[in-house]
Amino acid sequence: MTPSTDRSAPWWSHGYVWLVIAGPAAVIVAGFVTLWLAVRTPDPVVDADYYRRGIEINKTLAREKSLLPALQGRNHAATPTADPQ
DSSP states (O other): OOOOOOOOOOGGGOHHHHHHHHHHHHHHHHHHHHHHHHHHSOOOOOOTTHHHHHHHHHHHHHHHHHTHHHHHHHHHHHSOOSSOO
């Protein structure tokens, strides 16, 4: 038998090599994009008076909750019934 002298193509000409390289490369690019976003837009600092503002929000919600029966009545009057009599 004679040894085969078949030359294979270089590694970069095979599609599967690029398929294997593409996954980690995409993760590295996504990591740099995430790092850039994190550095560019830092998280806002919590206000020093967050507790007082929370209480004000709760008072506003309590006032709006007192209007709830009126809103339910309005919605009921505007909604047609399924069985008209």
